[in-house]
Amino acid sequence: MPGFELWGAEERKEVNDVLETGILMRYGFDGPRKGIWKSKELEKAICKTFGSKYAHLTSSGTSALTTAMAVLGIGAGDEVIMPSFTFVASFEAVLSVGAVPVMVDVDDTLTLNPDAVRKAITSKTKCVMPVHMCGSMADMDTLASICKEHNLILLEDACQSIGGSYKGKMLGTIGTAGTFSFDFVKTITCAEGGVVMTNSEDVYTKCDGYTDHGHDHAGADRGADLHPFIGYNYRISELHAAVGLAQIRKLDQFLSIQKQNQTALKNILSQIPEISFRRIPDPTGDSCTFLSWFLPTEEITRAVVNELKAQGILAGNFYWYDNNWHYIRKWDHLKNLITLNAYPAELKEKLMQHANKDFTASDAVMSRCISSAISLLWKDEQIKEKGDKITAVVKKVLSEASVQIN
Ligand SMILES: Cc1ncc(COP(=O)(O)O)c(C=O)c1O
Numbered sequence: 001m002p003g004f005e006l007w008g009a010e011e012r013k014e015v016n017d018v019l020e021t022g023i024l025m026r027y028g029f030d031g032p033r034k035g036i037w038k039s040k041e042l043e044k045a046i047c048k049t050f051g052s053k054y055a056h057l058t059s060s061g062t063s064a065l066t067t068a069m070a071v072l073g074i075g076a077g078d079e080v081i082m083p084s085f086t087f088v089a090s091f092e093a094v095l096s097v098g099a100v101p102v103m104v105d106v107d108d109t110l111t112l113n114p115d116a117v118r119k120a121i122t123s124k125t126k127c128v129m130p131v132h133m134c135g136s137m138a139d140m141d142t143l144a145s146i147c148k149e150h151n152l153i154l155l156e157d158a159c160q161s162i163g164g165s166y167k168g169k170m171l172g173t174i175g176t177a178g179t180f181s182f183d184f185v186k187t188i189t190c191a192e193g194g195v196v197m198t199n200s201e202d203v204y205t206k207c208d209g210y211t212d213h214g215h216d217h218a219g220a221d222r223g224a225d226l227h228p229f230i231g232y233n234y235r236i237s238e239l240h241a242a243v244g245l246a247q248i249r250k251l252d253q254f255l256s257i258q259k260q261n262q263t264a265l266k267n268i269l270s271q272i273p274e275i276s277f278r279r280i281p282d283p284t285g286d287s288c289t290f291l292s293w294f295l296p297t298e299e300i301t302r303a304v305v306n307e308l309k310a311q312g313i314l315a316g317n318f319y320w321y322d323n324n325w326h327y328i329r330k331w332d333h334l335k336n337l338i339t340l341n342a343y344p345a346e347l348k349e350k351l352m353q354h355a356n357k358d359f360t361a362s363d364a365v366m367s368r369c370i371s372s373a374i375s376l377l378w379k380d381e382q383i384k385e386k387g388d389k390i391t392a393v394v395k396k397v398l399s400e401a402s403v404q405i406n
Pocket residue numbers: 060061062063086087089090131157159160181182183193194
């Protein structure tokens with residue numbers, strides 16, 4: 001997901017505009033900033049690019065999720081249903097507002113299994129949070145109808161799927177609110193940053209205050225602002241927004257390269273009948289940041305991963321099942337409640353239930369999945385070389401497995 005790969009003069013120009021005025025903060029200093037408002041400009045560009053009525057920038061994707069939850073009234077004791085495969089930030093944000101993350105199974109879309117969501121709904125459920133992992137989407141129609149039926153908030157963690165879409169709508173703009181991350185390894189980057197997108201003016205206005213100590217931003221004098229509610233500091237800086245502004249103008253180019261490179265790699269891997277691919281609810285909406293593929297069994301997948309490693313070609317290919325950040329199997333700090341915060345007893349009890357919860361259905365998917373990250377810098381010959389090397393490894397492992405079976 002590397003916008004940073006195509007970094008250049010455009011980003012430097014935007015940052016220099018800010019450096020020349022010396023006004024690095026997004027609010028106030030109306031005179032000395034000489035008309036330079038990079039954060040506002042980027043928010044406008046986000047609304048236009050993704051078709052959201054409102055967008056509010058934050059300091060990170062994690063703080064964007066926290067902000068969205070707080071503003072949507074998700075708090076102490078509320079349950080948020082989320083997938084077992086995501087990044088730790090998704091549950092950190094839930095915990096940060098005092099709510100309870102309830103992890104449920106993913107299916108072969110690598111996102112929330114709608115049946116698992118249905119089964120997890122209790123009288124405490126307040127929100128369903130699909131995470132559009134690795135550039136592609138959850139089954140949004142089904143999740144939206146579950147939320148409607150049970151009067152739940154649909155909040156999209158679209159941090160990893162900038163530029164993806166579902167049935168014509170951009171990911172992150174379908175739920176009551178949605179978030180992107182602009183950290184250094186996302187499709188477009190600000191170095192650090194995030195955004196909450198929404199069509200609700202009320203949600204937007206509250207995000208604006210919540211991320212800046214509750215300031216109402218009603219007048220030109222920051223010192224005279226009122227505080228209609230308590231907030232925090234999750235502000236983005238003008239320097240970060242400036243980088244994002246240059247990057248968002250390149251998004252179409254990034255997406256088209258990703259699509260081309262992902263298609264080329266997929267064409268090569270498709271030659272092996274034992275390889276299958278991630279199910280994508282709307283294939284035209286894949287942002288193509290990764291190519292996620294499955295092998296027939298965990299044993300074969302592990303052998304392929306080991307062989308890729310042995311040959312020095314594992315880099316860029318991710319076996320999430322063993323990954324410490326992205327899959328519940330390795331979230332021991334969460335399951336054992338190793339935290340610096342004192343959590344209420346009810347929250348502790350519900351969190352610890354995850355240690356013994358049955359994730360067999362997720363394991364069956366994740367243990368057979370490898371995701372290959374798509375680079376913007378690959379040349380055609382490199383893709384062919386990578387694809388050929390991967391297929392040679394898979395063929396070798398499959399032939400050894402068949403010898404063992406026979
Ligand atoms: C799915 C998901 N959600 C949230 C985040 C958090 O974003 P950030 O690193 O900007 O805080 C990430 C970052 O990797 C992510 O992958």
